[in-house]
Amino acid sequence: MVEARSKSIDSTKPSSKLVGEVLVVGVGVAGIQASLDLTRLGYHVTAIDKSMTIGGIMAQLDKTFPTNDCSLCILAPKMVEVYRDPNITLYQNTELKEIEFLANGNLKVTLEKKRLGIDEEACKNCSECYNACPVRFQEDISWFDAGLNMRHAANIPFPSAVPPVYGIDPDKCLHVNFGICGKCQDICPANCIDFDFTSQIIEITVGSILFATGSTQMDPSMFPTLAGEHPDVLNGIQFERLMCASGPEGGEIIKLSTRQHAHRIAFLQCVGSRSKKEGELEFCSSVCCMYAMKEAQITKEHDPDVECMIFNTENRACAKGFHEYYLRAKDDYGVKFMQGRVASVKEDLGSQDLIIAYEDIRTGKVKEEPVDLVILETALVPNTKPMADILGIELNEHHYFDPGTVDSLQQKGIFLAGYNIKPMDIPLSVVSGSAAAAQIARRLSKSRFDRIVEKEFPPEKNIRQGDEPRIGIMVCHCGINIGRTVDVEWIAEEIQKEPNVVVAIHNYYSCSSDSQVTLKEMIREHDLNRFIVASCTPRTHEPLFRVTLQEAGLNPYLFELVNIREHVSWVHMQEPELATQKALELLKMNVAKVRGLQPQQRKKIDIKKTVLIIGGGPAGLHAAWNLAKQGFAVHLVEKEGTLGGAVNKISREFVLPRERAILEKLDALLGEIRNEDNISLHMNAHVDEVSGFVGNYNVTIVESSSEEAEVEVGAIIVATGAVQDPTTENVAGGNVPRVYTQEEFEKLIEDRTAGSFKKVVFIQCTNQRDDGNMSSDFPNCSGICCKISLKQAMMLHEADPSIQITILHRGMQLSGDINAESLFDDVQRFAAIARYSPDNYPSIEHDGENIAISLDEVNTGMALRVEADAVVLATPFRSISNTKDLAMKLKVPVTHDGYFLEAHVKLRPVDFATEGIFLAGSAQWPKTLDDAVMQGLAAAGRAAGLLAKGFVEVEGITARVDEEACIGCGKCAEVCPYSAIEMIERDLTIDMVHITVPKAHVMDAMCKGCGTCVGECPTHAIDQRHFKTSQISDMIKALFPVPGEDVACRRLAP
């Protein structure tokens, strides 16, 4: 398949313009998102990964925080989507070797693809080679199970790897090294093993390159003082594999040394990160605190009696819902949080227990305790070196490119995503992938759709009422995966006896390309109008067969896949007769269903290529600018009289180096945006009314002059931002003067008033990060205030070094910024830093002249009293006051913190569940400037991807109403999760009396085809296409037949 696809690439044809082809290097979650977005935006993608499968680190994780969703479950569908996308050419085992910058701006790239002794196109992922291979060896830590599993020379990283292709390790294979064995070649039913290990050189010309090569977690053996080489000392990814039900130990959390259950586990944070040691990283890896808490929670779910201790200097949980996640770990699961770092881990030579030594912060004494497992949450090192080598550019001391270098690379068409930008978690990686896609789409806007292949199908055969169902069936052996347990031949014979079944055959691999030819031939020869394949799960293979049907001129919905592998042969391996019986019954049920199948059309709806952006701050401005430059019309609604939002509140007096570049760009944008023809500005304005659906929203905008503007837009981006809560009286009392929020203080700095203060005290976590004892309605951490306080402290100090500065904190939240730790170090040189307990907020008093702040310092245990002539409070950042009102108008959800809620916290961070509406910037959660800009670009990319083609295809299996039977009760409209059902008035005449009656009406464009309405209807007036009530009833009848009952269908149901 891989080679077949490569032919679609027109190699090095010279052209005067940029080509609509993009190379994505690294196909983890960021690369996956970028690739899928790019094809939607109209570009062909060549995606390469150096390993045997795509998916990156996310595929290795057991669960994801903060929802504890199964990681692979949510990622696997996206991996399959990449594999199936006709506009993505995927090369695994492939590395980028060379980039040549062409004069016309294009990039000529040389790729090297390694062959692993197997004809990839022929491999059917049947695992026979793996089972036959006699070589067994301990895998390397870079492998999928992170060194915890045994491997064979013939192997695949994990069962649902993408592409689903095995490979042979030439270093371990007996045939390769000694010319013996060859068992895999003998047994392979697909004859795909050729022991060819040559490299293939591929040269293509692209318009842009995206690097998304992710990170590598440090090997625990790098840390001998923490017993890193001991088998019971694992790093985070190794522990994820150990916990995972599909991992090497089946999810049993055991000591690998004794294979007994672990009862005490210590999680050690910041190992190899936030360190100035040679070979270690100075910055915070930004995800470890959260995933350690997740690992501890999941461990507790396995066995509540396991003692889990997390050792850290502070717990960094500073995004949406994260502090509540911490509280759940602490209070509900009983995870212990120990402040401080573990000094050493030793093996007790007598008991062979692991002994951890740490300083108990409260008593100051060193304690030693035995534990069963030690999890070193080691630093994640960006995989930037190979990219830097190819580009011939130096990395800075943090292993990253400097911001200036990133800018100049972008000018040349090279973009970054994921951990290649800075440390980030999954949602931000997804955002960065979408943002990079948007930036590339802007660069290549003139080549949109140039390289896109649209699959063309013959005209669909007309299926008329009155036509008899003619069903063809293919029963698959799947090598011996099904055939070993289920009597496939007998089933094919038996099912052919069913009414309406015209032909039933069996074959070895129904999914192979030759079987697709057979299938089409069967349809033609027997004039079939329905088809069933009995093989594996429709969740992965249905799309393939649907395309085959289309190629044969049949509507893709006239197909059903019956799962006799995952649901039969693999789960009843010891009961072949009962398994065969079950497989036949499942087939009979589906024959009954298929009789009632009807062609369904995915309606195409024309859309407006215009986007409404609500909010003219950093996220909204960048979204607007990107969309305008991509060629879309934009309406930008700003409630104030000036654009800029939060940018206007940031003093330019002292700016951090990282912020400077972003601010300069934003300031330049503010100047240019008025002259951009594609952008219509609506100042002093708000959105009054919204109606319509994806692609066709009608929006009423009210401007200050109470003028109304009606605009029609295809998509809406919400970028309304956040503001700092001005409330301080509850902690400072109403009578204490000179108490400011950070936003207020920033203004004083700008006005140079702040310079007159001599003693300034910053108090972090005011009215937020509530551990349940400060009666705040804001339980979570705003995430940006610690960084703001450090910056303001630095500004004050630079203005006047004699100012005494004190910062009172509860554990500084400095993740997501590679410079934050060194900034904190710099601030500590001149400022006094003290830590207070979450149970004991400092008291702020005023004796008529001076302000005095008292607190119990946690690290020293001393009661401190600090004098101040100004107090700066880090109060929570809240979403704007009319969030709920706007959410109602847009029909989108809001969290209990009052922030907009995205469609999926991990994989759809800038989408709303409502199609066509997107979310960006601090409206999602307070953000630093760089993250807000990234989100703005990502939202622009998502919106542009939706609108690029000029139409959207809506779901084919929607609900439909029989108005005769509808009693207008409105129950269906009440339960519809997508508000896709409206109640309309119908005129009715009964005995010459005219009345209007309510009837339910499904808006197809909004219906997602869940069928919840059908389950609710008291009169069966509403039904779901493709899953009709009558079809389900026929399936039940087929499962429990009554002798003599006529089940045949002679004509189609209406």
Place this chain on the structure above:
Amino acid sequence: MNETIEQESGNFQPRILTFACNWCSYAGADLAGVSRFQYPPSIRIIRVMCSGRIHPEMILEGFARGADGVLVTGCHIGDCHYIKGNQYTKARMELVPDLLEGIGIDSKRFKLDWVSASEGKRFSEVITSFTARVKELGPNQLKLSNY
């Protein structure tokens, strides 16, 4: 093997009509297969997009036609692919036991459970334990005469 397995006591093989939603419980059943977690060959799955699609009448129809047990599965509450479809499933299925008792069917023959896409092991356990329960209850005697 050509005939339906005899439902004699001792060798009673219950047949359980099972509804599974496309996104979680059907995927959980897939994972049970991929992981080779074995369970009794008792269930016959009807796949629906969302458990919210399942009308209580379908369960009654299953019993009326002779199902020895009916199992409804969906995403865990909060995990629904369609936001909240399974909340309605829960509300509707709470009515089913009373309906069943009303027509003389032991409500223990009916079960509602949640299985996520990651819970292959759990899927096999749910099937194993429910099959054991139904086996203990014996064949469904209330196969309505007019069917």
